[in-house]
Amino acid sequence: MAVLEIDDDTALVAPVAKRRKLGGLFLCAVAWILLIGLAAVFAAFLPIASPTDMDMLGKRAPPSAAHWLGTDSLGRDMLSRLIYGARVSLTVGLLSSVIGVTVGGALGMLAGYFRGRLETFTVGGVDVLLAFPPLVFLLAVLAYLGQTVLNITLVIGVLSIPAFTRVARAVTLSLSEREFVVAARALGATHSRILLRELLPNVSLPLVAFFLLGVAVTIVVEGALSFLGLGVPPPAPSWGSMIAEGRESLDIAPWLAFLPAGTMFITVLAFNIVGDTLRALTDPRPGAL
Amino acid sequence: MTNPPLLSVEGVSVELPTPRGQLLAVDKVDLEVAAGRTLGVVGESGCGKTMLSRAILQLLPKKAALSGRIMFDGQDMVQLSPEALRRLRGPSLAVVFQNPMTSLNPVLTIGTQLIETLQAHMGMAAPAAAKRGIELLAAVGIPAPEQRLRQYPHQLSGGMRQRVAIAIALSCEPKLLIADEPTTALDVTVQAQILDLLAREQQRRHMAMILITHDLGVVAGRTDEVAVMYAGRVVERAPTTTLFSHMRMPYTAALLAAIPKLDSPPHTALPAIAGRPPDPTRPLRGCSFAPRCSRADDRCQAAKPPLDTADHIGGQYACWHPLQPAAVARA
Amino acid sequence: MAASDNGTLLAVENLVVEYPVGNKTVYAVSDVSLHVDRGETLGLVGESGCGKSTLGRAVLQLRRPTAGTVTFDGIDLTKLEGEALRRMRRRLQLIFQDPIASLNPRRRIGDIVAEPLVITGVTDRDERDLRVRAVLTAVGLDPDLTMSRLPHEFSGGQCQRICIARALILEPELVICDEPVSALDVSIRAQILNLLEDMKRRYGLTLLFIAHDLAVVKAVSDRIAVMYLGRLCEIGPTEQIFTHPAHPYTALLLDAIPVPDPSVKPAANVPIGEPPSPIAPPSGCRFRTRCPRADQRCADQVPALREISPGQLAACHHPLGVAN
Numbered sequence: 041m042a043v044l045e046i047d048d049d050t051a052l053v054a055p056v057a058k059r060r061k062l063g064g065l066f067l068c069a070v071a072w073i074l075l076i077g078l079a080a081v082f083a084a085f086l087p088i089a090s091p092t093d094m095d096m097l098g099k100r101a102p103p104s105a106a107h108w109l110g111t112d113s114l115g116r117d118m119l120s121r122l123i124y125g126a127r128v129s130l131t132v133g134l135l136s137s138v139i140g141v142t143v144g145g146a147l148g149m150l151a152g153y154f155r156g157r158l159e160t161f162t163v164g165g166v167d168v169l170l171a172f173p174p175l176v177f178l179l180a181v182l183a184y185l186g187q188t189v190l191n192i193t194l195v196i197g198v199l200s201i202p203a204f205t206r207v208a209r210a211v212t213l214s215l216s217e218r219e220f221v222v223a224a225r226a227l228g229a230t231h232s233r234i235l236l237r238e239l240l241p242n243v244s245l246p247l248v249a250f251f252l253l254g255v256a257v258t259i260v261v262e263g264a265l266s267f268l269g270l271g272v273p274p275p276a277p278s279w280g281s282m283i284a285e286g287r288e289s290l291d292i293a294p295w296l297a298f299l300p301a302g303t304m305f306i307t308v309l310a311f312n313i314v315g316d317t318l319r320a321l322t323d324p325r326p327g328a329l
Numbered sequence: 330m331t332n333p334p335l336l337s338v339e340g341v342s343v344e345l346p347t348p349r350g351q352l353l354a355v356d357k358v359d360l361e362v363a364a365g366r367t368l369g370v371v372g373e374s375g376c377g378k379t380m381l382s383r384a385i386l387q388l389l390p391k392k393a394a395l396s397g398r399i400m401f402d403g404q405d406m407v408q409l410s411p412e413a414l415r416r417l418r419g420p421s422l423a424v425v426f427q428n429p430m431t432s433l434n435p436v437l438t439i440g441t442q443l444i445e446t447l448q449a450h451m452g453m454a455a456p457a458a459a460k461r462g463i464e465l466l467a468a469v470g471i472p473a474p475e476q477r478l479r480q481y482p483h484q485l486s487g488g489m490r491q492r493v494a495i496a497i498a499l500s501c502e503p504k505l506l507i508a509d510e511p512t513t514a515l516d517v518t519v520q521a522q523i524l525d526l527l528a529r530e531q532q533r534r535h536m537a538m539i540l541i542t543h544d545l546g547v548v549a550g551r552t553d554e555v556a557v558m559y560a561g562r563v564v565e566r567a568p569t570t571t572l573f574s575h576m577r578m579p580y581t582a583a584l585l586a587a588i589p590k591l592d593s594p595p596h597t598a599l600p601a602i603a604g605r606p607p608d609p610t611r612p613l614r615g616c617s618f619a620p621r622c623s624r625a626d627d628r629c630q631a632a633k634p635p636l637d638t639a640d641h642i643g644g645q646y647a648c649w650h651p652l653q654p655a656a657v658a659r660a
Numbered sequence: 661m662a663a664s665d666n667g668t669l670l671a672v673e674n675l676v677v678e679y680p681v682g683n684k685t686v687y688a689v690s691d692v693s694l695h696v697d698r699g700e701t702l703g704l705v706g707e708s709g710c711g712k713s714t715l716g717r718a719v720l721q722l723r724r725p726t727a728g729t730v731t732f733d734g735i736d737l738t739k740l741e742g743e744a745l746r747r748m749r750r751r752l753q754l755i756f757q758d759p760i761a762s763l764n765p766r767r768r769i770g771d772i773v774a775e776p777l778v779i780t781g782v783t784d785r786d787e788r789d790l791r792v793r794a795v796l797t798a799v800g801l802d803p804d805l806t807m808s809r810l811p812h813e814f815s816g817g818q819c820q821r822i823c824i825a826r827a828l829i830l831e832p833e834l835v836i837c838d839e840p841v842s843a844l845d846v847s848i849r850a851q852i853l854n855l856l857e858d859m860k861r862r863y864g865l866t867l868l869f870i871a872h873d874l875a876v877v878k879a880v881s882d883r884i885a886v887m888y889l890g891r892l893c894e895i896g897p898t899e900q901i902f903t904h905p906a907h908p909y910t911a912l913l914l915d916a917i918p919v920p921d922p923s924v925k926p927a928a929n930v931p932i933g934e935p936p937s938p939i940a941p942p943s944g945c946r947f948r949t950r951c952p953r954a955d956q957r958c959a960d961q962v963p964a965l966r967e968i969s970p971g972q973l974a975a976c977h978h979p980l981g982v983a984n
Contacts, residue, residue: 546918
């Protein structure tokens, strides 16, 4: 007597509405990031003035048809400088976070999966890196290697590794206890297969969400460095150095400081919004009750 | 059953919004419990038994919509102000949850949690509360209660934690105790002890108790009346002995038959219930059990059977084609 | 089902599993010996913390035993390493308690069930597809409706069917079921138990069925082993264990099961207290702290497993139904 019941209603649990509500705010944030990103990439082809051409007669000019956002204290086109500044900010922001997420993510996953001595070593290393005063480290490295975009990116990237390691390790630790990982081991899967096929897809979404928050933080860090004169050397524009220059004429031409500050504010906010939304979507299941 | 009911649940429905649409968790349920009686509520996961207990306690999620009346000790709980409710919970209405690990605060000692409850609700001074706390722990069968007061929940075993949770629930001498799957997380030998403890305290204090469980075996020996829930509705309700001797609703009978019996030989195929409970966000027009029921016909698909009083035996069932008492020979 | 003439498939001898927690040692499994014959179902019962799950995982070498041997089809698994062990693993499979947690939430059912084939090097996509469809149909699921979906779209019972399909696709010889139905509802539980019985017949499986519920174990087992706090208390034919339990713990376990019949009043002799921690097990017989028959001898000497009736062994100084 076979009592095997073939489900007559393999209709499963009712399918969830495919479209998840992402909200207008999220779409605006994505649109802004795309706008800034595209402008930065294609800056050389855009019909804008050179960011370094000075116009000594038109210093601190208010917005006009020739200069949509006015000119700075040396008569350079503000719009153009903002766009070229975005190049620096986004390059540093994205690339250093990429360094952090790859190195930190890999270290964290390995530490969380294999545990043991590797974990002790990694956690110890990360703690040392975190304890080291970042500004001193930056100053030292930049003083020796020079203030180039590449060096700044590398240094900020290395400094962001600990945070990514911690996130990846925490997620991997909790996942490694889950039965599907044990099931894969019981099937005779190799470590690399478990790490790549079982763990990585589950670790990657929280990491991507954290990556976007990292980009936002890095843009601010780069701005702060430029503001302190540790960023890309002049005359190349960067949002931080533009704020620093604008600060001197806050009383007569406030937009010189507020325009780059506002751009940076909106960009950072946009990355944060996208990161938060993605993090909320991290769970593959539909939102809880 | 001469006592007037302490709690009467009248036409209570609970609706919850979910990503898949409105979920009717509880569908027009009527129940009552008198002081000194135990009502068993039996059902599988998702049948609405936990939402029903939350509705009685007025601890529903914010988004849930409740309709109907919940009369407790002469007051309609639905109409009460949050302040009045707060004063009611504890002294009059207490609850024991399934998982004693999460229902106790992990960073406070057992003593702090127990004594603070006594101070807050019973207005006891600290020394009196401490003395009462020790008595309560001893009453629920915890050895060396003086030392336990200083321990944290994680230092106790699961059964001990559930005993502490029961002691806290009993501390304010409640009139009604709701035990929501109190033994599901525990081992069989510990389960028996906890159920005995609950029954003993219920008798001694002349409390009303609602014992919520998925296990027909648990309600069989320890309740006066049983309500069986399926897909948000009460589908059968009867005094416990009547229910087991005159089972009328095919679902109840199938549920009982699906439990492995100790006296049947090994490798006996179990009479399983085909399929699964219906999706609560897509309510059926007819009887919710019809898709899985061997007795179902067109009428069952078309109209929901009401919960009717059965003949002379004092039970109620919601079925168009009830089992005849004779047909339910002991499974 | 007389299966014992087919010879022993799995033999566990003097197995010990201990592992550190903080600076203490958990004595999870202490000197357990048992065997499972080909085609047989051995039920392994005990309360939480008795080491039954640890034993199951130690058999699969998912947790390496501290001492003792696990012989599967004549090969000592504790001696195997790396590739040889991985190759062996496809002949032994595991089914877990929580069916939802044992499926990767981000992979499609088709991929999850095909994974064992990929791991064992079945490179032909069409062959994999064919075998996945066959095994899904066998466990009662419609391949067309399931393969492209994610685990969260299924109920607990359906997820357990998927887990069974994944365990069976390599046609293993031994399947260790670790509480496969305790997370499921009663009506679904019966479906899964029937399915396991059906699959056992169809694939000629040998089962080690671990559970805390004696009634569930009885429904599927030829023989039953009872564990308490890391030690084997009693082992014997199912009927014998239920009708004539020799170990007091087995008897108490039987009494504690709630019976769905109001005319049967709950047993009065429920065991006292709760199992001690496996970090500090009592000396001698580990059950003595809760045993109504315990005396000084039980504290001094560890009782050895000895034959009570044909095929029934118990580790007790004062077994029930035996005149001392």
